[in-house]
Amino acid sequence: MPRPGRNTYSDQKPPYSYISLTAMAIQSCPEKMLPLSEIYKFIMNRFPYYRENTQRWQNSLRHNLSFNDCFIKIARRPDQPGKGSFWALHPNCGDMFENGSFLRRRKRFKVGSVLSIDPLESNTPQDRAHYLQQQQAKLGLTALHTSACAAHLPQMSFGYNRNSSPQPSSFKHPFAIENIIATEYNMSSITGLSLTNQLVSGWSHTYRPRMMDTAAPISIVTSDYSSYSSAFKSICHGGHTLPAIPVPIKPMPAAAVHGLPGFPTHITGTPAARGETLPSLAALKSTVAVH
């Protein structure tokens, strides 16, 4: 695998897919999430090839973000203005490039199968709302729990991997920029992560499925920020503020969910356009209300 330095590829197209490039950008920041504009900047700064024809490749990149299950969308806090959401990597997407090729994955990462039990499939809005409220309550506890754990377990700063399949502290995500652009990576930026960042990392990877944003009023998660607001304030990347509520763009499979404390395990399906219909939830998708 080539490991490009800053100018390795000059104006030539780098041997990376948009998925790889996006993953690099996301992994390059301590919070492991970036807004779209920052992903653009990262790619353009590092690969001069992408300083031209921006409309073309940025459209492709956006398509990849939406289309590929390995990317998840994380909503901004409502009191932190800005366009668009943050994007992060799905916790289970880490082995997509195990074949060593960053141009073509060995297999496309895809969110898994539909569970048989789905309270949200209930016919009545009341049932769904009630269930969602229960899940919100769980997540509220989860946020606190996660932060507390992060404070005591620095290795949790790697966020995604702190669950059912624990990784050693030296674990490096296959997407990690230190694995791809080794010459530019400064390990101290990781080992020197502050507790604050650990908190953020732990919290930011506590998932909540997108459809939960819609059917019922959601305030518990955001209101919990007040409990440790000092930790969250001033955390930003390139002037971007901390996102508020992790909102997976696609529902997670049970296998992925089980390792995430407090995460509801009922979520099913993927967007209907991908042939995995979720009729009763489809109407909930487009009306995300973030508090």
Place this chain on the structure above:
DNA sequence: TTCTGTTTACAGTGCG
């Protein structure tokens, strides 16, 4: 208006 995000469609390519 611009940017962001979603979706569909289709062509090219690599792999088994």
Place this chain on the structure above:
DNA sequence: CGCACTGTAAACAGAA
């Protein structure tokens, strides 16, 4: 050869 993955274009909606 068929399938899966990737890249590109385009239409469209919604938010800032």
